[in-house]
Each structure stands twice: as C-alpha cells, then as structure tokens.
Amino acid sequence: MRRSKDRPGAESDPSLFLPFLPMLPSQILLNNLLYDTSQLAIPTDEVDEEQVRRPAHWDIAFIRRFMICFGPISSLFDFVTFAVMLGVFHADAAQFHTGWFVESLATQTLVIFAIRTRRIPFWRSRPSLALTLTALGVVALGAALPATPLADVLGFQPLPTAFFAAVAAMVVVYLLLVELGKRIFYRTTGPRGRPEPAPGHRHLRRREARFSTVTRLPHRQALRRPPVKGPHPTGTTVSPHSPVPRTPSA
DSSP: OOOGGGSTTTTHHHHTTOSSOSSOHHHHHHHHHHHHHHGGGGGGSOOOGGGSSSOOOOOHHHHHHHHHHHHHHHHHHHHHHHHIIIIISOOOHHHHHHHHHHHHHHHHHHTHHHHTOSSOBTTTBOOOHHHHHHHHHHHHHHHHGGGSTTHHHHTOOOOOHHHHHHHHHHHHHHHHHHHHHHHHHHHHHOSOOOOOOOTTOHHHHHHHHTTOOSSOOOOHHHHSOOOOOSBOTTSOBOOTTSOOOOOOOO
C-alpha cells in the first residue's frame, strides 16, 4: 500500500496552506526508489496457508473496498506529520522536506508487514528474512541520509533527536490503527469468492471466451472408430473389438 503522497494530486493537498512544496521532486523520486527497492524481496515471502487453500481471483471490488478502508488512515497521518513539524518543531522548508521524507518512507515501508497477512504480523505470520532485512534497511537508510554528506545535494537538513522520537511514536500508532482496521475489514468482508461479471459487461465475457468453451466435447465413445462389417479387403474377418489390420503396402 503506497502512501497518499503517491496519489495523483496528493502533493497539492498540503500546498493549499503551505508556502512551499511539501517535498521536492527529486526527493519524491528518491523516496519511491528506496521504497520499490525494499519491495524487491516480496517474492521471497511465504503466503499464509489459508490463502492458498483455493485459487484466488482478481477482484476489483475487493481492492476498491481495501483502498477506501485504509486510504484515509494514511492521509490522516500525513496531516498529523504536517501539524507536528509546523506546530511543534516550527520547521522551515528544508526541515519540512526532510521530516516528511523520513516519516513517509518509514510508514509506507513498514506497513507491508501488516497488510501482507490477515494474521497478527511477526507472531502468527512471520515474513521472510529477506523482506524483513530490506524493509528495515531502507527505513534506516532514509533516516540516516540527512546526516550524510549527500544531505546538501538532496536538499536535506539534520533533524532534531526529538523528531525521530515523534516519528517512532507516529509509526507505532499508524501500524496499530492499520492492524485494527484490518481486523474490522476482513471481519466484515469475509472470504473472497469468484467475482461474477456484472450484467451488461460484455467485454468481460468476451475476454473469458478466449479461455473457455461453450460447446461440450464429444463423448469418448463417439470418438471410437465404428466397427467394420463384413470381410476386410485383405480377406480377414474383423470383429468390432479387434484392431483393424494394416494393408501391406506394395
């Protein structure tokens, strides 16, 4: 689940009351690059047993409900971050860019541990070692970048220690709310079945027609060769259950 900053037009939401961009374009690209790098280890992860008991189908309605449920939680914590940086730490433009970069990268990366399973993460469902190391490594790298020589090139400034404490608290609360929302979501949604195409969606039926057949295959008995009555051209009497002898070639 990507954070709300990756939604089209999300950058303009805080810009309505900020005299500067919430994050520079180069910082957004770096944030996305680090996040995508942390997700490269997803193929090494194991799926819960109940998720593979039966085939899963692509359900757009399920994805829509998931977005409606968890999207507002992500957007809420974006605005909480803005309020903390402006109202508590009185951050200028460079510090605001740095603070939101660190907080958004941490929350959007660590939330994978909550949404990858319907169980309690790390207790009832453990992620793979590769996914754990890449996710934690990217979060640590994002928090350390403002203190490296690359900070000036990337437009970052060192952050106070109290801000990292506030970020840690917000990340914990965010993940707890996601876990609570996950329990409510799956309790009300129930198990996913095979989605049926809505009436009038002919394009869905046309796509399915490429991989299905509407005519029944002929019965196996109908595919058998009919018995030959009378003498065979070679002079051999053929019964219905005996193989047809081959005619010797000249």
